[in-house]
Amino acid sequence: MSLYHPNETSKTSKPNEPEVLPCPECGAEAMRRWRGECRLLDGFVIADLERWHCTACEEDFFDPQAMDKIAFLRKERSNSRLKLSKRVKEGNYV
Numbered sequence: 001m002s003l004y005h006p007n008e009t010s011k012t013s014k015p016n017e018p019e020v021l022p023c024p025e026c027g028a029e030a031m032r033r034w035r036g037e038c039r040l041l042d043g044f045v046i047a048d049l050e051r052w053h054c055t056a057c058e059e060d061f062f063d064p065q066a067m068d069k070i071a072f073l074r075k076e077r078s079n080s081r082l083k084l085s086k087r088v089k090e091g092n093y094v
Ligand SMILES: [Zn+2]
Pocket: 023, 024, 025, 026, 027, 028, 054, 055, 056, 057, 058, 059
């Protein structure tokens, strides 16, 4: 017999950290931690980003950690694009 029940502990653990927050966009108490693919307004897609997500209006909200990750991935993406375009150019000239 185990005293640990994963489904039950999630209800009682961390009472100071609410899992659902009111959404600043639509006001519904439906904003929660969300993890998965995230498409930004400019078409930039991040395969696995943890952020706040409102399940009522489908709006995404980014905390500082998420913003850092976006900035980091943008930089990395633009670096790899630079390398790729250089390679393509070299290929054209050879
Ligand atoms: Zn909302």
